[in-house]
Amino acid sequence: MWVFLGSDVMFFGAFIATYLVYRGRSLNGPYPSEILDIPVTTVSTFVLLMSSLAMVLGLHYLREGEKNKATLWILGVVVLGSVFMAFQFVEFREFAHEGLTPRTNIFGTTFFILTGIHGAHVTIGVIWMAFLAYSSHRGKLRADNSLDLEIAGLYWHFVDIVWIVIFTVIYLISANDGPPPGAELLHG
Amino acid sequence: MANLWQKLTYHKGNGWWNLPHTASQEPNPPFEGPIGGAWLSNFWRTITHGGVSHAGPGFYWLVGLFLGVITLLEVWLFNVQGLGGLYIPTLLGLSTLKFVGVVAFFMHLRFDGRLFTYIFTASMSIGIGMFTLVLLLQQFGNQVR
Numbered sequence: 001m002w003v004f005l006g007s008d009v010m011f012f013g014a015f016i017a018t019y020l021v022y023r024g025r026s027l028n029g030p031y032p033s034e035i036l037d038i039p040v041t042t043v044s045t046f047v048l049l050m051s052s053l054a055m056v057l058g059l060h061y062l063r064e065g066e067k068n069k070a071t072l073w074i075l076g077v078v079v080l081g082s083v084f085m086a087f088q089f090v091e092f093r094e095f096a097h098e099g100l101t102p103r104t105n106i107f108g109t110t111f112f113i114l115t116g117i118h119g120a121h122v123t124i125g126v127i128w129m130a131f132l133a134y135s136s137h138r139g140k141l142r143a144d145n146s147l148d149l150e151i152a153g154l155y156w157h158f159v160d161i162v163w164i165v166i167f168t169v170i171y172l173i174s175a176n177d178g179p180p181p182g183a184e185l186l187h188g
Numbered sequence: 189m190a191n192l193w194q195k196l197t198y199h200k201g202n203g204w205w206n207l208p209h210t211a212s213q214e215p216n217p218p219f220e221g222p223i224g225g226a227w228l229s230n231f232w233r234t235i236t237h238g239g240v241s242h243a244g245p246g247f248y249w250l251v252g253l254f255l256g257v258i259t260l261l262e263v264w265l266f267n268v269q270g271l272g273g274l275y276i277p278t279l280l281g282l283s284t285l286k287f288v289g290v291v292a293f294f295m296h297l298r299f300d301g302r303l304f305t306y307i308f309t310a311s312m313s314i315g316i317g318m319f320t321l322v323l324l325l326q327q328f329g330n331q332v333r
Binding site: 005 | 244245248249251256259263269279280283295307308311315316322326
């Protein structure tokens with residue numbers, strides 16, 4: 001799993017670098033300053049961070065042999081991950097409503113590809129966790145095979161740390177980005 | 189001085205980044221807390237699960253709280269916008285703190301085998317180096333144009 005995560009670092013790194021290379025180059029709006037909603041994304045970021053906490057607590061209780069607590073916390077990961085996905089779905093729909101799609105401008109393309117791929121990772125993680133919660137409930141996931149949950153947990157925490165970077169780079173650093181100098185000349 | 193170095197780096201020295209050689213050989217010395225030297229480990233022992241093998245729920249809650257507080261701090265900095273040129277470096281620093289918190293404690297890298305640390309940090313270093321180079325080349329290209 002660590003080797004896979006190492007390769008995924010490069011994968012996401014490429015998209016983050018691409019976003020930064022094209023940052024502030026959209027010649028038409030909507031621009032980040034007009035569309036990004038920091039308070040809402042802060043809440044979704046907090047939700048994802050807390051899902052990592054739920055994950056590590058689930059693993060802890062599984063190792064301690066406390067099946068019910070473990071199942072509950074793993075279910076917590078599923079719920080919090082789903083809430084995060086719901087936030088992302090609503091955000092994407094809102095952006096589309098305001099005219100930002102992957103085809104609108106270079107910001108839209110790089111933004112949707114990066115956050116969309118991250119969202120796909122979260123979706124896979126939620127499905128994986130749902131299976132593990134079911135296994136834990138049925139007693140098939142136990143302390144002696146807790147490595148299964150630990151490996152899934154590594155994946156989940158990785159998704160979390162990628163979002164930590166995305167939240168900082170796209171939302172907090174780029175949120176004030178407007179049109180590049182000279183863009184107004186193109187539109188008269 | 190040598191003692192200080194040992195404290196900071198060596199597993200046996202009970203230091204900050206004292207990784208065990210392998211998870212199976214030395215999962216965690218008994219009663220060693222997740223952070224710090226002996227005095228701090230005594231403190232952690234009272235709030236973590238005995239201070240053995242990884243950490244306990246109390247410590248994980250603390251890390252979670254720490255992550256939440258840093259996120260709030262980041263958003264506060266965003267709203268205040270009073271740091272000028274220090275804004276981006278500060279945000280990157282806070283983001284790195286969160287990143288390290290999750291990787292070291294939630295992903296148990298701090299308690300895991302050294303090989304995993306090498307794999308992850310090597311790929312991180314190569315990735316960050318390569319993409320910094322791409323950004324610098326792109327910036328340099330803009331200046332030439």
